Amino acid sequence: MAMDERKFRILQAIIDDYILTAVPVGSRTISKKYDMGLSSATIRNEMSDLEELGYLDQPHVSAGRVPSAKAYRLYVDQLLQTGRLRTDGEMAVKAHLLGRARQMEDVMDRAAQVLSSLTNYTAVVLPPTGAQPKIRNIQLVSLSETEALAVIVTDAGLVRDAVIRVSEELDQEALYAVSRALTRELAGKTLSEAVERMPQITRGMGTSAEMLQGLGDILHTQQQSSHPHVAIGGTSNMLSYPEYADMEKARSFLSLMETRDRLADIIRQNGEDEMSFTVRIGPETGVPEMADCSIVTATYTTGNGRQGTIGVIGPTRMQYSRVLGILNTMGRQLSEIFCIGEDEAPRHE
Numbered sequence: 435m436a437m438d439e440r441k442f443r444i445l446q447a448i449i450d451d452y453i454l455t456a457v458p459v460g461s462r463t464i465s466k467k468y469d470m471g472l473s474s475a476t477i478r479n480e481m482s483d484l485e486e487l488g489y490l491d492q493p494h495v496s497a498g499r500v501p502s503a504k505a506y507r508l509y510v511d512q513l514l515q516t517g518r519l520r521t522d523g524e525m526a527v528k529a530h531l532l533g534r535a536r537q538m539e540d541v542m543d544r545a546a547q548v549l550s551s552l553t554n555y556t557a558v559v560l561p562p563t564g565a566q567p568k569i570r571n572i573q574l575v576s577l578s579e580t581e582a583l584a585v586i587v588t589d590a591g592l593v594r595d596a597v598i599r600v601s602e603e604l605d606q607e608a609l610y611a612v613s614r615a616l617t618r619e620l621a622g623k624t625l626s627e628a629v630e631r632m633p634q635i636t637r638g639m640g641t642s643a644e645m646l647q648g649l650g651d652i653l654h655t656q657q658q659s660s661h662p663h664v665a666i667g668g669t670s671n672m673l674s675y676p677e678y679a680d681m682e683k684a685r686s687f688l689s690l691m692e693t694r695d696r697l698a699d700i701i702r703q704n705g706e707d708e709m710s711f712t713v714r715i716g717p718e719t720g721v722p723e724m725a726d727c728s729i730v731t732a733t734y735t736t737g738n739g740r741q742g743t744i745g746v747i748g749p750t751r752m753q754y755s756r757v758l759g760i761l762n763t764m765g766r767q768l769s770e771i772f773c774i775g776e777d778e779a780p781r782h783e
Contacts (some may be wrong), residue, residue: 545665598649669691728749
């Protein structure tokens with residue numbers, strides 16, 4: 435029995451789905467989520483063949499299949515071409531990231547999980563650094579007679595939403611008008627500048643004062659957030675490698691993972707190019723807890739040109755070409771997603 439193109443496409447779909455969900459994959463899942471033009475019965479038969487070939491395992495009789503180590507090896511060897519995933523692999527990653535809430539932190543968290551799953555190492559994703567983000571749009575959506583959802587979108591891809599109290603006099607049409615006025619007054623201003631402007635705006639809005647106070651509180655809370663979000667995935671992955679079989683060494687590594695400010699300083703990369711990479715091996719990291727580790731990082735760029743960093747931490751014997759290829763793909767996907775987020779952000783004319 436040979437591995438033909440159809441079996442390979444089904445196996446690829448199973449691996450993509452399992453990497454993103456960590457749930458055994460069944461034939462109905464593949465049939466519904468991936469447009470292959472095949473029936474569930476046909477896919478089920480092919481999955482049985484793939485199991486016989488050693489590419490799939492079935493954890494329980496009634497469960498779906500999961501990829502085997504042999505399947506992952508085929509995935510890595512054939513799907514990573516010239517340092518990048520195949521186009522359909524890229525689309526699977528992007529679709530999953532875009533399927534989540536569009537807040538930057540949500541995308542970062544999921545990106546760290548996907549990176550750690552793809553590499554089986556520890557992954558870290560940092561937000562863009564630089565000047566304060568500027569407000570692009572503010573929307574108020576009625577939830578009830580006395581509550582509205584306030585949504586604040588910035589040029590850094592950040593989205594903030596919170597429920598605020600509103601006057602019973604303000605229906606959705608009135609909230610839309612207030613949204614336009616707020617966007618007109620605050621678009622292009624930093625969060626700090628918006629906080630300073632709110633008292634003046636409040637005085638001029640009459641019956642909206644209570645609502646605007648709530649909005650001002652949201653802006654102030656966000657402006658006061660001094661610690662950048664650090665997304666980490668697969669912290670315990672390193673414990674599966676012999677280098678960290680020693681409990682004291684493992685404890686030191688896990689302790690470092692919990693000090694997120696220090697971890698951000700270690701990982702952060704300030705590249706000048708659209709996509710740049712660094713590889714630090716063992717002692718080159720300058721971190722005693724990582725003497726047996728390598729850190730590979732890449733940058734991603736938001737639409738306003740600010741750069742963030744994604745990184746993978748693994749043993750010094752990591753598969754560097756594979757990790758660089760995956761980081762290259764993820765960096766480009768994040769750059770595209772955050773640019774799309776800015777292009778698609780709702781605006782009031």
